[in-house]
Amino acid sequence: MMKLLDTFVAKVIEASDYTEDDMFYLRNRILALVGEDGAEQETNQTDLIALKEELVNLAVKNGKVGDLMAERDCLGAELMNFITPVPSQVNRNFWDMYAQSPQQAVADFYELSKRNDYIKVAAIAKNIAFTVPSQYGDIQITINLSKPEKDPKAIAAAKLAKASSYPKCQLCMENEGYQGRLNHPARANHRIIRLNLGDEKWGFQYSPYAYFNEHCIILNTEHVPMVISKATFEQLLDIVDIFPGYFAGSNADLPIVGGSILTHNHYQGGRHVFPMEIAELDNEFHFKGFSDVTAGIVKWPMSVIRLRSKNKERLVELGEKIRLAWRDYSDASVDVVAYTGDTPHHTVTPIARKRDGQFELDIVLRDNHTTAEFPDGVYHPHADVQHIKKENIGLIEVMGLAILPPRLKNELLEVEKYLLNQYNEIAAYHKDWADEIKKRSDITTNNVHDIVQEEVGHVFVRVLEDAGVYKRDEKGREAFMRFVNSVGLE
Numbered sequence: 001m002m003k004l005l006d007t008f009v010a011k012v013i014e015a016s017d018y019t020e021d022d023m024f025y026l027r028n029r030i031l032a033l034v035g036e037d038g039a040e041q042e043t044n045q046t047d048l049i050a051l052k053e054e055l056v057n058l059a060v061k062n063g064k065v066g067d068l069m070a071e072r073d074c075l076g077a078e079l080m081n082f083i084t085p086v087p088s089q090v091n092r093n094f095w096d097m098y099a100q101s102p103q104q105a106v107a108d109f110y111e112l113s114k115r116n117d118y119i120k121v122a123a124i125a126k127n128i129a130f131t132v133p134s135q136y137g138d139i140q141i142t143i144n145l146s147k148p149e150k151d152p153k154a155i156a157a158a159k160l161a162k163a164s165s166y167p168k169c170q171l172c173m174e175n176e177g178y179q180g181r182l183n184h185p186a187r188a189n190h191r192i193i194r195l196n197l198g199d200e201k202w203g204f205q206y207s208p209y210a211y212f213n214e215h216c217i218i219l220n221t222e223h224v225p226m227v228i229s230k231a232t233f234e235q236l237l238d239i240v241d242i243f244p245g246y247f248a249g250s251n252a253d254l255p256i257v258g259g260s261i262l263t264h265n266h267y268q269g270g271r272h273v274f275p276m277e278i279a280e281l282d283n284e285f286h287f288k289g290f291s292d293v294t295a296g297i298v299k300w301p302m303s304v305i306r307l308r309s310k311n312k313e314r315l316v317e318l319g320e321k322i323r324l325a326w327r328d329y330s331d332a333s334v335d336v337v338a339y340t341g342d343t344p345h346h347t348v349t350p351i352a353r354k355r356d357g358q359f360e361l362d363i364v365l366r367d368n369h370t371t372a373e374f375p376d377g378v379y380h381p382h383a384d385v386q387h388i389k390k391e392n393i394g395l396i397e398v399m400g401l402a403i404l405p406p407r408l409k410n411e412l413l414e415v416e417k418y419l420l421n422q423y424n425e426i427a428a429y430h431k432d433w434a435d436e437i438k439k440r441s442d443i444t445t446n447n448v449h450d451i452v453q454e455e456v457g458h459v460f461v462r463v464l465e466d467a468g469v470y471k472r473d474e475k476g477r478e479a480f481m482r483f484v485n486s487v488g489l490e
């Protein structure tokens with residue numbers, strides 16, 4: 001058995017630029033954070049993050065920090081900051097390596113973000129993930145259990161916490177190194193790579209609670225609102241050039257069809273193949289004046305035009321032409337409404353990638369108008385599927401990965417019991433759906449879990465179909481081609 005403090009210090013020296021000469025300095029700085037009582041306790045842990053957790057427990061015991069998750073996280077991030085180089089050094093290391101190997105530079109930064117516990121690897125591993133076959137390919141489902149749910153004490157404490165507008169939001173640059181508080185996450189161990197997109201300054205970071213492999217966020221260094229413009233297409237295509245093997249996409253910039261943070265312009269990316277990417281084209285065509293760009297409608301529940309070319313500038317030009325055409329386009333026969341008065345309803349969710357030496361730009365048509373029948377949005381999950389997913393359909397869902405709420409973990413177990421006619425506490429809003437599933441004749445104790453997962457996948461496909469502007473029936477296909485023709489075909 002080794003002493004906890006000594007082991008942590010030794011691991012910090014091993015994982016950082018500190019040397020043996022810094023040992024006493026490190027010991028004393030850590031003692032100041034966790035308290036001196038019990039510092040000689042022994043441990044059998046050797047993993048740095050596990051040792052950090054033991055030190056946080058000691059600090060709670062010593063009254064140096066409260067026991068709420070947010071308070072523990074603040075100290076945990078501060079302890080992991082000992083192995084994290086300062087931002088200027090991280091950036092220098094990144095760009096020096098980038099000059100030799102862009103792939104290695106990205107891999108090193110990703111490893112640092114995991115090693116220093118900024119990316120919550122252990123928490124992400126708790127997510128429930130599965131795939132479900134569908135007519136559109138294998139749909140990916142995640143029940144998100146990684147973000148810790150706030151307990152009542154934490155919620156009460158956060159309400160009492162002093163309101164602050166610093167940092168302005170969780171995507172702002174000033175989060176880098178921020179201590180954190182009850183109502184804002186700890187970011188002492190957070191680092192952001194600086195880069196230029198065109199003439200704008202942007203930052204590149206990883207998502208702490210990643211939804212897919214190497215899930216990253218590219219954020220404007222200024223706190224400016226989300227906007228889809230010609231610059232969006234330029235920047236997304238630049239990102240997939242800068243980060244080899246990554247896709248990059250943007251949430252839409254209107255409520256209902258946009259993501260959760262519309263106040264700060266940002267993109268998401270990563271190294272992951274989504275179902276939409278491998279979906280085939282229904283048809284192929286060329287837009288007038290763009291014979292060098294292959295275009296087509298993607299066989300997908302949402303309305304997607306895919307553009308392919310070796311030339312980024314041509315994709316940007318055509319992408320912008322389609323966006324502007326869509327912004328003002330209405331078709332009452334299929335409930336496509338561009339404006340109510342001066343309020344715009346049309347925008348796009350764009351996604352860029354590089355495949356087989358060509359650039360690809362997917363333009364997903366979005367419409368956020370509401371009606372008395374569909375007050376949440378005509379092209380939003382309808383009421384009968386909201387028991388599974390009622391949140392906005394943002395970029396990640398658009399591409400075929402469902403991010404479902406943690407409540408479903410336990411709720412679906414109750415659905416399984418209901419299907420087996422066992423005592424259950426099924427939520428009332430799942431009952432109609434469960435009754436439909438019950439009509440199946442193949443349900444057994446052995447397969448009920450798989451059947452429920454399969455049915456969740458079918459619901460998510462419906463969610464995407466609800467969000468699709470043009471439906472995949474004959475009427476919808478004809479209407480979609482009317483819009484395409486309005487842009488101008490060769």
